Structures are given as structure tokens and as C-alpha cells.
Amino acid sequence: MNDGIAPAAETLPVRILGPFRELGELKRIRSALQEGSIAERLFAAAWGALVAGQELGAVMRATTAAALAATRLGDIDRGVLSAIGVEGDEAQAIIDRAVGEAAEELPPEALDGLRGAPLLTAGAAPPFVTKLARQPRAGVTCPGKPRLLLEPPENHAEHCLITAVYGVVLSPFYGAGSEAVFLASLAHHLHNALIPDSGFAGEVLLGKHLEPAFARATELALAELPAALADRVRKARAILPDAETPEGRAFHAADTLDRVLQIEQHLRAGKATMHYVLHDMELVHAGPVRVFQDRLLTAMGLSA
Known part of the structure; x- marks a missing residue:
């Protein structure tokens, strides 16, 4: 039976996995002047901007552009650029170049409005944001x-x-519709602000109590939002239960790829060899002391 899902899934080009892997690394990039990873802070900033009343499309574009730029610049954001005297058009040009470079393997239509994207409006994130940042994912359970x-x-x-x-x-x-997918994705684990993540195994054991518990916990989180925003989140979350709509398919594709690429990151790092690190990644790279460094590593049996 053709349910219309497989053909759409098969249109995804494998080349997007490279940029997606780099975006996933934002969960692990931190810096001295900030608390938490880049991904964690962008999550809080997006919710803060929504609570402050910034238009959803602007929040979506600003967040996506900031994430893409961070795959190249790390935690060198507009605040850091301003602190070192790079502002205005010059700062925007650096951000736009980073976005363009990061997006080379992505479809052009996915990049509409990302160059020159607005800044996120500063706002206080709701309490569930901090709880979700403290709540670890369950790992792989069965x-x-x-x-x-x-x-x-x-x-x-x-x-x-x-x-x-x-x-x-x-x-x-x-x-x-990318706005609905973006908002539903931001909100798809609201229940975990209250309920620790026990994974697939724990959810099976909860049995008939699972759905009522998730619904109750989700409503407690939504109560922390302004009423109009909470209603919009509820509407966006209607795409979550299945993959029968374009928005549902886009969400479930995104969610599935992130879950799998998260595990792949650990496995990929475990398979890295010293030869790859030294030769492909040029851990000891070209420079005035390269000859000395190569001789040292050879003498110590570390040249791979």
C-alpha cells in the first residue's frame, strides 16, 4: 500500500546529512562567558522572543540563521563581535557569510529570509525552558x-x-508550513519539564497512564505562556500524533534524524583513528614549527 509517505521521504538528498551533523554539534559547543550549549541557549532565546511578542516567522528565521552561523563561528555571535568592535554592516556581513557557507548543501528554498535575518527580541523564557535544559534524554531504551x-x-x-x-x-x-513545524518542534517535549525521560521502555510500562500524564504535564507547561501563545502552540502541536500531513511528515523527519544522528555522533567519535585525526583533520597543521612537530611525533611513535 502506498500511503504517500515513502515517496516524500525518498526525495530527501543525502547531502543534507553533512550540515545536519554540524548543526547537531551545537548541543556540544560551549564557551567561557556563557552557560550551557549553543543549542540550549538558542532554545531559551527563541521562547523568550515568542513570550516577548516577536512574530513567529521572525523568531524562526532568526533562530535558524543563528544556528547555521554557529556551525562556522561557534560562539562568536553578534554580542562577541560587538565587544571586539565589529558592528553594523560589518558584523552582518560576517554572519551572512557564515550562514551562506554552512548552507551550501541545503536547498535554496530552505534559506529564504535567513541572510539578514532579524535579531531575536530579548525576553524572559518561561520556567519550563530551564527544566527542559536540566532534563537529560533517556538514551537508547527498549x-x-x-x-x-x-x-x-x-x-x-x-x-x-x-x-x-x-x-x-x-x-x-x-x-x-515551516512556522508550524518550527513551533511544534520547540514544544514537542513540554511534558518532560515535569516528567523525567524514561525512554521507550518506561513509556511502555506506564501503559494506560502514559497519554493522560503527558497531556496533564503539557498543560502545566502551557499555563506558563501568555494565553494567545499557548493557544498557538496547542494548534501547532496538532501535527505531532501522525505523519498524515505535510507538517507532520516534516516534523517526524526532523525528529527522527536528530535522534539517530545524536547516537551516530557518539559512535562516529568512537571509530575515529589517530591517522584520520592527524592526516585528514590536520590536528598538527601547517605552520612555522610543523617540521619540528612531525619529527617529535615520529620519534614518540605517534605519527600514525
Whole structure:
């Protein structure tokens, strides 16, 4: 039976996995002057801007552009650029170049409005944001099997943010409304602000109590939002239960890819060889002392 889902899924070009892997690394990039990862902070900034009343499309574009730029600049954002005397058009040009370079393998239609994207409006994030940032993901669980934990774990704020950015990029492939996908992705784990993540195994054990518990916890989180925004979030979350709509497909594609690429990141790092690090990644790279460094590593048996 053709349910219309497989053909759409098959249109995704494999080349997007490169940029998606780099976006996923934002869960693990931190810097001295900031608390938490870039992904965690972008999640809080997006919710703060929404609570402050910034238009959803502007928040979506600003967040997506900031995430793409961070894959090249790390935590060198507009605030850092301003602190070192780079402002205005010059700062915008640096951000736009980073976005363009990061997006080379992405579909042009996914990049509409990202160059010159607005800044996120500063606002106080609702309390559930901090709780989701403190709530670790469960790892890999399956009923009847021991849990597979990979350290350090991601948290729910990081997962929701990366899923939201993936969803914006994937929406054109499914003919989906990117704003609904973005907002639903930001909000798809609201229940975990209250309920610790026990994974698939724990959810099976909750049985008939699972859905009522998730619904109750979600409503407690939504009560922290202004009423109009809470209603909009409820409407966006209507795409979550299935993949029967373009928006549902874009969301579930984004969510699935982030879950799998998160685990792949740990496995990929575990398979890295010293030869790859030294030769392909040029850990000891070209410079005035390169000859000395190569001789040292050879003498110490570390030249791979």
C-alpha cells in the first residue's frame, strides 16, 4: 500500500546529512562567558522572543540563521563581535557569510529570509525552558533490554531546538508550513519539564497512564505562556500524533534524524583513528614549527 509517505521521504538528498551533523554539534559547543550549549541557549532565546511578542516567522528565521552561523563561528555571535568592535554592516556581513557557507548543501528554498535575518527580541523564557535544559534524554531504551547510555547526554532543550531547525530546512521537501513545524518542534517535549525521560521502555510500562500524564504535564507547561501563545502552540502541536500531513511528515523527519544522528555522533567519535585525526583533520597543521612537530611525533611513535 502506498500511503504517500515513502515517496516524500525518498526525495530527501543525502547531502543534507553533512550540515545536519554540524548543526547537531551545537548541543556540544560551549564557551567561557556563557552557560550551557549553543543549542540550549538558542532554545531559551527563541521562547523568550515568542513570550516577548516577536512574530513567529521572525523568531524562526532568526533562530535558524543563528544556528547555521554557529556551525562556522561557534560562539562568536553578534554580542562577541560587538565587544571586539565589529558592528553594523560589518558584523552582518560576517554572519551572512557564515550562514551562506554552512548552507551550501541545503536547498535554496530552505534559506529564504535567513541572510539578514532579524535579531531575536530579548525576553524572559518561561520556567519550563530551564527544566527542559536540566532534563537529560533517556538514551537508547527498549522493553526487556538494558539501557544504552552515551555520555554526555543531550538535554531536552537541545533536542527540541535542533529538531526545530531541521524542521525548517526539511519543510520545503514536504510542502509543509515551516512556522508550524518550527513551533511544534520547540514544544514537542513540554511534558518532560515535569516528567523525567524514561525512554521507550518506561513509556511502555506506564501503559494506560502514559497519554493522560503527558497531556496533564503539557498543560502545566502551557499555563506558563501568555494565553494567545499557548493557544498557538496547542494548534501547532496538532501535527505531532501522525505523519498524515505535510507538517507532520516534516516534523517526524526532523525528529527522527536528530535522534539517530545524536547516537551516530557518539559512535562516529568512537571509530575515529589517530591517522584520520592527524592526516585528514590536520590536528598538527601547517605552520612555522610543523617540521619540528612531525619529527617529535615520529620519534614518540605517534605519527600514525
